[in-house]
Amino acid sequence: MERPHNFSAGPCILPLEVFEKASQSVIDLDGSGLSILEISHRSSAFVEVIEKARSLALEQLNLNNKGYKALFMQGGASMQFLMTAYNLLQKKAGYLDTGTWSANAIKEARNFGEIEVIASSKDSNYTYIPKNYTIPEGLDYLHCTSNNTIFGTQMKSFPHLKETPLVCDMSSDIFSRNIDFSQFDLIYAGAQKNMGPAGATLIVVKEEILGKVSRNIPSMMNYELFIKKKSMFNTPPVFSVYVSMLTLEWLARNGGVSAMEKKNQAKADLIYSEIDRNSLFEGFTAKEDRSMMNATFTLKNKVLTPKFDELWKSANINGLNGHRSVGGYRASMYNALSIESVKVLVDVMKHFEKTI
């Protein structure tokens, strides 16, 4: 059977060659006779995997030799909402409120100190990225979310701060575009979009921002301890790290973030052109803030929903339904999604307009 065109928002499509290699390694890792699932995390085979994954992550972000360390931890971005505050929040931090995940990050950080919401687009159900806000001085850090998966908006530029560390939840667009990653002091990302399967979280942190809070940080929350232990304080999520390494190798072989950006831009141009052209559809978000990863749109006439749903499903398209808090449709177009899949969707939209 032909593989579905998988527009799922995450967990999501990964390269087929990654699935194939991972599948093989579940039976026999590199001719060892052992499954990747049954080897010790202290074995030389796995130490090599996690070290390669850590160094590939830094390389692909162009952050080698710039004072950063890469870690693989567990719990997804939701655990990072808590962990960043545990490690960095002494008194007061600033947050940009650009979507559900930003709002959740704010909620969790409030367990640890004062949070000032610097700007918010909540009043419009997060259809745009706030701009022209003023950042007060003396914050412990400023937190932002680079891409808002649920709403389909994406930050195109980031605030410049002289003294204040910039923390970014990059879960849904890391490794998808070529930006200056050194403008961030801490980046975190759940693996399950452009990097790997659910169950691993990448943290890239500039070491000099750590060690400045006075509270006692539990071991499993402590970035400095995980750096010291080379991301192996306890048993890491072996398989998720392994598949992340395979995906990062695929990324490196395929031109890195610059090549991905070009491909992702072409996919985004294709779908957004159709959303704007097609008389039946409209987008949810401000055009200048549209996400390259997640295109959200809806039928102008909701009565047509069952017919359109039938049509895209019969075209072997998967995962197109919008998030329950927005409705409509969401085409998630992560690195591994081919432009051919987007063309299939666009053809379905065109066909629907003609035949309805």
Next chain:
Amino acid sequence: MERPHNFSAGPCILPLEVFEKASQSVIDLDGSGLSILEISHRSSAFVEVIEKARSLALEQLNLNNKGYKALFMQGGASMQFLMTAYNLLQKKAGYLDTGTWSANAIKEARNFGEIEVIASSKDSNYTYIPKNYTIPEGLDYLHCTSNNTIFGTQMKSFPHLKETPLVCDMSSDIFSRNIDFSQFDLIYAGAQKNMGPAGATLIVVKEEILGKVSRNIPSMMNYELFIKKKSMFNTPPVFSVYVSMLTLEWLARNGGVSAMEKKNQAKADLIYSEIDRNSLFEGFTAKEDRSMMNATFTLKNKVLTPKFDELWKSANINGLNGHRSVGGYRASMYNALSIESVKVLVDVMKHFEKTI
């Protein structure tokens, strides 16, 4: 190539049929054309997986309809050291100190309240399980570790407490023996021994013990919230939960914990008899506290180490080295390890004695 006899302490051997099914599902889950790694955690396919895993876990522990809930979380037992204290420790808890993991649990819990070490075998490098201790009244809970992977000791009975909840780290022997699991109020276990691959943690908790501390519990630490969200507050570690479900299905098909206990007892009898009989070897631990899961032993004459190491490695045995804090050897014999593998090891030991 023949699969190695894998005595690894964890991650460790799982049933071959689980590896085979998991490998297939990384390419194509049940004929869907999609990888288990690319489906949404909110898809009906995955909701079915996690619900089945949760109910199988309760069933296999004979804890259905007894007020317990099963959860899959992330971070391993080390995260539970922190999470149990976050959820249960108001003023003072008691801990049995029977090994490295107990000691780590004590250390992390001290971030949240007073900890009384009720008994400890640290003075002898944890070669035995303390007995005949007195438990003070008024503790928020008592914490114990059922099996000490590193040292090779195992609790054969557990303290009876009328008013005090009993919390047990069962990471390395859950599902391996038939005990009355209802004597515990909270059981937690990293998946990577008898249940699945690294990256998932099982928590089985009696609901009535929750909601009694006054502190604000962050979402990712909150058992009650995870119960309410059916273990899907955020993206769970999809693949690790899936493979855990496959392993629990295998367990159910193969007679459950009673059948495993019988098999595990036979394996343990075999190796310990040889350790006691063979003039070259001696065990590390008190005989009455020997673990059915992890048999620790050493050469009386350390000079023979390189020769013995060469011999077992040439017999296609993997993962026999002891933990660095103990030295010597450790034969971990989890549910999926066949008695044939133990026979191979015993034969190697016999052969070594004859030929040296």
